[in-house]
Amino acid sequence: MSFLQPAILFALPLVALPILIHLINRNRHKTIPWAATMFLLQAQRMARGMARLRYLLLMLARMLAIAGLIMAISRPMAGGWLGLTASSTPETTVIVLDRSVSMEEQNPQGGQSKRSTALRKLTDMIHSTEANTKIVLFDSALQQPLEVDSISELAELPEAGATATSSDIPALMQQVAEYLETNESGRTDVWVCSDLRRNDWNPTSGRWESVRRQLESRDGLRLFLLTYPDIAPNNFSVSVSGVHRRQTMDGTELVMDIGVTRSDDSSEPQLIDLSIVIDGARSRLSLEIKGSEVTKNGHTIPVAAEAREGWGRVELPRDSNPSDNSYGFVYAEPPIRKTVIVSDNVDAAEMFRIAARTPVDHSLIYEAQVLPAASANTLSWEETALIIWQAPLPEGLQARQLEDFVASGRSVMFFPPATSQGNTLFGGRWSDWRVPESGDRFGLMPWRTDSDLLANTLNGTPLPAGQVACYRACSLEIANAASLWQLDSGMPLLTRARTDHGAAWFCSTLPTPAESNLASNGVTFYIMLQRALARGAAALGKARQIEAGTVAATGADNWKSLDPLSADTWASQRTISTGLYQSGDRLLALNRPLTEDVAIVTDDATLDQMLSGLEYTRIDDEVGGSMQLASEIWRTFLFFMIFALLAEALLCVPERTLKSSNVDAASA
DSSP states (O other): EEESSGGGGGGGGGGGHHHHHHHHHHTTTTOOOOOGGHHHHHHHHHHHHHHHHHHHHHHHHHHHHHHHHHHHTEEEOOTTTTTTOOOOOOOOEEEEEEEEEEGOOOOOTOOBBHHHHHHHHHHHHHHHTTTTOOOEEEETTTTOEEEEEEGGGGGGGGSSOOOOOOHHHHHHHHHHHHHHHHHHHHHHEEEEEOBBHHHHHOTTTTTHHHHHHHHHTTTTTTEEEOOOOOOTTEEEEEEEEEEEEEEETTTEEEEEEEEESSSSSSSOOOOEEEEEEEEEEEEEEEEEEOTEEEEEEEEEEEEETOOOEEEEEEEEEOSSSSGEEEEEEOOOOOOOHHHHHSSSSSHHHHHHHHHHHHSSTTSSOEEEEEEEEGGGGGGOGGGOOOOESSSOOOOOHHHHHHHHHHHOOOOOEEEOOOOOOOOBBBTTEEEEEOOOOSSSSOOOOOOOOOSSTTTTOTTSSSSSGGOOOOOOOEEESSSSSSEEEBBSSSSSEEEEEEEEESSSEEEESSSSTTTTTTTTTHHHHHHHHHHHHHHHHTTSSSEEEEETTTOOOOOGOEEESHHHHHSOOOOOGGSSSOEEEETTEEEEEEEGGGGGGGOOOOOHHHHHHTTOOHHHHHHHHOOOOOOOOSSEEEHHHHHHHHHHHHHHHHHHHHHHHHHHHHHHHHHH
């Protein structure tokens, strides 16, 4: 509890005023013995116990009435049932806002989203407390501190609006910790507004240890989690992949894979009507979904023969989250899917070459080139979509070229060399080769099936990764990475390094018989490489599919909108919103990360582990809910004062009656 007028509390000693008056009144009269009233005194002694109790209750009621009046005038505040305002006004209030796609789930009655509800609750709380506090906003899309001049402007800021991005909560919390340390902030309240989606909180991130260490050392810090963990039932999301133009005997057509997912795993079949817009022309497609997802592979739509490039969008009917109801795409002449393999291991290089050259789609052109490590400087960087590096990690110029290659949006996969030279790249470093402590193979831990190279297929079928056998593995030391697959010893088997753009993976074994059965049981190995290749190829050619939030905002104001919806987006918000644009001779389609369609909430045990050692208050709210974070409760103390006065009046009735009886007896 806190008070808007705390100075009034200095009047609390006035509660002792009834006691003071009582003591003064006791000394006002002198006792004179009088024989005629001795029998009255004897009668009063018999009732003295009850009278003393009544006088004590009377005194207490008067004191409580004064205390209630003082408390009411001081305007006390309470944070609902949690006592959120249990101390003085903070010098700084930091708002950590999750602006990911899943935060746009709405209340069907009021149309408020999780994000807008959180902003409204915080705005009302700071308004009601009249807090003279510095407000700093950290949003998940920009991850930069923004000082807010007025709390009433918070919800209207572009930096607090909806985006098509995902969130990196551990990276955002590290930014907050560094900000507080740099600015030497005093009493600070940190409010984290999020729906606790697992892909946004990333429990395996190495940043959490640093966040805990930095926040634990700060005095006067209070951490609040304003969470919206409920998942909207029967929410649908749509995605499109593999879009390319194809020439057939019957004409020209677009080929695409269309997927629809449902937030709950209902077995009840439901018919979904999709709208497909290509260069402004609209068509319809109906899909029946059973379970959590359905995929339409190889869906074809005829286009004009002269249409060498263009744009399109697949749309769902409006539901509880409009932000995942559409998915845009662009098309042009497909680029060559070229893979360069840097390896001195002839057997491993041949396995890589076969997997990279075997086409997923026969209408596309696949190439694979093998280079020895000594000739890696001849690599054709501009034409390559995927680099498979099975050699000692480079340093100097080659290391910088690989970093630039990934920064351009393309892919690299690192496999362990015969011997490590101790170099570090993308935070990873190879160490010694290991064999199982018992048996002939390592045990395998469950792999990550919601996203990345080992994700389930479009129809929800898991990869046969459980059939993989690993006989030898190379130790990997890597920081700030996402573990996709581990051996039972805890060693990483497949890891993705943390990069701003593009992708870099480390696989700790080889597809050769002495190390694993990846080649002989090749489905998992083949899909891994083809997914990495497809991701890298998406950054080549004239048509680019880009995840919102992964491209720099520089130059976005010069993009030309391809459709009316994209034209309505502010230039400053283009890179973090969905849209279809032309930049020079390239076509760009920005969409949400598909990890936002995975409706998995971080459980309580995992949350406690991530925030281990930190005291925090968690408030589970509902979308559009009316619960207030903090409100004035002076009326409660006013009613308390009235109740005390009524009790005082009732206690005085027998006292007056007794005094009247004594007077009548004395007269007689």
